[in-house]
Amino acid sequence: MASLADRVGEGRHLERDLADYTSNVLHLFVEALERRQEVQVLDVGPVCGENISFLAHRVRRLSVCDLFIRMDRDHRKGVPLSWTWQHLDYPPRSFDGILLWDLADHLDDCEVRRLVELCRTMVRPSGMVTVFVLGEHVLSHVVNSFVIGDGFRLHLRPQPHLDLSLHVRQNREVLSLLTPFTPVRSFIYRNGLREFLFQLD
């Protein structure tokens, strides 16, 4: 894995490459939630104050379980990744929406399937799941949070304290891993970033 200094440097490059952009999937996700009652959402992190404020003002209950930092700490302790999923101990059908951000980029296929299966049980019928995938030319070992700004603009903020592995996937691979869900929309941006919005039937 890359050193902290390397990750900070990469983070600066990545920030320049991606700058900020308007997230269509986030817009659609929030629009869908606003049509529902007593909305409950799960954000899997990385923890970000701006996102918590943005989401908490729009939903009834916002659950935040930072899986990025849990994976990082568990890895440093030598705890197997499977242990991390015990943190997602929410009852079935708890959430109207789950923001996975780019968590899948840091998991192998087997663990992505476990995560997706957990999401399938936690999401209510017609609930939404967002998945973000970084483009190949902006991939780096630095972990970023997608910080929500005004008008659904997102910018990436490096989280150099997190050191996670990276897995590159094509669109078809992403769709294949998310098969329990129906893809609603997906977008590819000039910066190479891909956004997917899935729904549970």
Place this chain on the structure above:
Amino acid sequence: MNESQQKTSFYEMVKGVSMLGRSKGVKKADETAVSPVSREEQTVIGEHISIKGGIKGKEDLVINGSVNGTIKLGGCHLTVGPTGQVEGEIHADNVTISGRVSGNIKALDKVEITKEADFNGEVKAKRISVEDGAYLKAVIELEKDAEKKAVPADKLADQAAPGPGKEPLTLISETDKRK
């Protein structure tokens, strides 16, 4: 003696033997960074103190030790310092967490969670701020102000940003709608 009287008397006893530090008008530089309120009077539970039982009070409290029980501070600010640990419910006007807290927080105004914090529980407050790096598993409910309802997404988008698929500069293509 009922349970709450026992807890109160225990707290009084602890204070009586000077296990708690008390300061008046003391303002340390690092405290001002995490506190949204001025502190004229505050009690400090030291790093090597542990309390089992509830705490009630009407002055600011800083916990650098450990507390296992409900904390109720009417109109005041609770700070759990980086070495502090709390297991139990917290009721206060403002709460700042830099240590380890397991339990629910009900704040009349603001909850601040710093990057050193390890928090597991529910937060009910008017406002919340969370620093990157905080170890967090939380359910957050913000009090909805009737006059300051969140702007609906469609209106917000109309005002500030183009809608889906309407941003020619960044969006290259839209794909993969399988069904």
